[in-house]
Amino acid sequence: MLRWLAITTMVAIMAVMMLGCLHDNNEITVFAAASLKEPFEKLADNFEEDTGTQVGLNFESSTTLRIQIENGAYADVFASADPLQIEILRNKGIVNESYVFAKNELVVAISNNTNISSLEDLANQKLRIVIAQPGSPIGKYTQEVLLNLNNMYGEDFYDKVMKNVVSEEDNVKSAYAKILLGEADAAFVYRTDSVHTKFIEIPKEYNVIAEYEIAPITPRGREFVRYVLSNKDVLRGYGFIED
Amino acid sequence: MASLRIEIWKIVIFASFLFYICYITLPILSVFVRVGSDFITQLSNPVVVSAIKLSIITSSVTALVAIVVGTPVAYALARWRFRYKHALETLIELPIVLPPAVAGVALLMAFGRNGLVGSYAPMDIAFTTLAVIMAQSFVATPFYVRSMKSAFDNLDTKIEGVARTLGASEFRTFVSITLPLTVPSFVGGLVMCWARALGEFGATLMFAGNFIGRTQTMPLAIYSALQTDLQSALSLSVILIILSFTILVFVKIFGRRVGAFV
Numbered sequence A: 001m002l003r004w005l006a007i008t009t010m011v012a013i014m015a016v017m018m019l020g021c022l023h024d025n026n027e028i029t030v031f032a033a034a035s036l037k038e039p040f041e042k043l044a045d046n047f048e049e050d051t052g053t054q055v056g057l058n059f060e061s062s063t064t065l066r067i068q069i070e071n072g073a074y075a076d077v078f079a080s081a082d083p084l085q086i087e088i089l090r091n092k093g094i095v096n097e098s099y100v101f102a103k104n105e106l107v108v109a110i111s112n113n114t115n116i117s118s119l120e121d122l123a124n125q126k127l128r129i130v131i132a133q134p135g136s137p138i139g140k141y142t143q144e145v146l147l148n149l150n151n152m153y154g155e156d157f158y159d160k161v162m163k164n165v166v167s168e169e170d171n172v173k174s175a176y177a178k179i180l181l182g183e184a185d186a187a188f189v190y191r192t193d194s195v196h197t198k199f200i201e202i203p204k205e206y207n208v209i210a211e212y213e214i215a216p217i218t219p220r221g222r223e224f225v226r227y228v229l230s231n232k233d234v235l236r237g238y239g240f241i242e243d
Numbered sequence B: 001m002a003s004l005r006i007e008i009w010k011i012v013i014f015a016s017f018l019f020y021i022c023y024i025t026l027p028i029l030s031v032f033v034r035v036g037s038d039f040i041t042q043l044s045n046p047v048v049v050s051a052i053k054l055s056i057i058t059s060s061v062t063a064l065v066a067i068v069v070g071t072p073v074a075y076a077l078a079r080w081r082f083r084y085k086h087a088l089e090t091l092i093e094l095p096i097v098l099p100p101a102v103a104g105v106a107l108l109m110a111f112g113r114n115g116l117v118g119s120y121a122p123m124d125i126a127f128t129t130l131a132v133i134m135a136q137s138f139v140a141t142p143f144y145v146r147s148m149k150s151a152f153d154n155l156d157t158k159i160e161g162v163a164r165t166l167g168a169s170e171f172r173t174f175v176s177i178t179l180p181l182t183v184p185s186f187v188g189g190l191v192m193c194w195a196r197a198l199g200e201f202g203a204t205l206m207f208a209g210n211f212i213g214r215t216q217t218m219p220l221a222i223y224s225a226l227q228t229d230l231q232s233a234l235s236l237s238v239i240l241i242i243l244s245f246t247i248l249v250f251v252k253i254f255g256r257r258v259g260a261f262v
Helices: A004-019 A034-051 A062-070 A083-091 A119-123 A136-153 A157-164 A172-180 A222-231 A232-237 B002-035 B040-043 B047-079 B085-097 B099-110 B128-155 B155-166 B171-181 B182-197 B202-208 B217-230 B231-260
Strands: A028-031 A054-060 A077-080 A099-110 A127-132 A165-169 A186-190 A198-201 A209-216
Touching: A004 B002, A028 A062, A028 A222, A028 B047, A034 A054, A034 A172, A034 A222, A034 A232, A054 A062, A062 A077, A062 A083, A062 B099, A062 B217, A077 A083, A077 B182, A077 B217, A083 A209, A099 A119, A099 A136, A099 A172, A099 A232, A119 A136, A119 A157, A127 A136, A127 A172, A136 A157, A136 A186, A136 A209, A157 A165, A165 A172, A172 A186, A172 B085, A209 A222, A222 B047, B002 B040, B040 B231, B047 B085, B047 B128, B047 B217, B047 B231, B099 B128, B099 B202, B128 B182, B128 B202, B155 B171, B171 B182, B182 B231, B202 B217
Parallel strands: A028 A054, A028 A077, A127 A165, A127 A186
Antiparallel strands: A077 A209, A099 A186, A099 A198, A099 A209
């Protein structure tokens, strides 16, 4: 019985390992923050054209991606919307080198048929506000901005806004999708996400600058990291602030 | 030579069996191993508590609605004859096979702010607890309807005929003869419906959003907690595993016992 258990387990493990090796050896796998979707799709296209190497992209909340990598998901490159996720991987010895390659800031995207005209309006009753969950980089930045805004609008501003929050989404793209659908009135997103709807600026002194860091996880990933670092104009084209 | 072939055949079956059992047991066991002693402390975590509460309430309401609405529907499908019955029956069963994400989008398109119905509604439905119940009802009610329909189908109509000839009204016959005889299917269908509602994730996430205490049911809380607090995700998983297991055991035991004397 025990021997059979051992043999079966071995066979199972070997089968799984074989499946694990199924990812295309000619492909570079890039895990990138959801907010990087548009520029990274462009960069990947350009990269494929220039080098002939295929790029596989996986966009999600940087936190989710970091957890996936920690738990053994295969990635050659990780591009995070905050330095913290990279730092966690560095402490675990998964990442050795990393580079800040872009910056972004927050805006409040508003749906087309809402009567919000200023940040102060966000505290008005009966609004439907969507934020990203505090575990994600954008969610963490949102909390920081809201607390900063307390200094401008008074102590209860944060509580009033949070009372209007109807959903905490997994990543910035799903938060913004609720605005596109017209299901929510306002959402805290990156400036680069809010391209299809109106948005309200957050004053510089209360805003947060998001720093994007990119790290190769395998030696093969370095090629793509170098490519991103030397083509920052693509990111600028999508509204990112160049580092 | 022939006996050797049989031996190999047996080994293949045995190996597949063992492999499959390991494949199911290992992940579930891993959750228990990883959660460790933290499970008890997590039970007082407010996020965990509110997710459990919300899940129990919404899935129970869904089950009640299924009884009230689903029973007549199942009865009509089984007993009445009308045009397009098979087409309608297929339509009613569609949510069983429909990907929940599609159900979520569909509910948004119908009952969202700009939805076909939602734009005329006096209040916003999406992002409310009502939306959670609607999402669960959409995907889970068919399990109850299907079970009750087959119960009504398989019931010997002669027994009902006897009650009628003894002077019982059609309604009286239904309540005191037909319904009691469907109890096994009723319990089985209801429990499956409840379990499916309890596990609902995709449609809820899209239509009701994710907010603690209002729309964040246990599966959504697990999803969110993976980003921040693995321990509470594990604890909620343990609770759902235990609940699911209990449901299954209950259905099996109940089904066997009732089956013995019906």
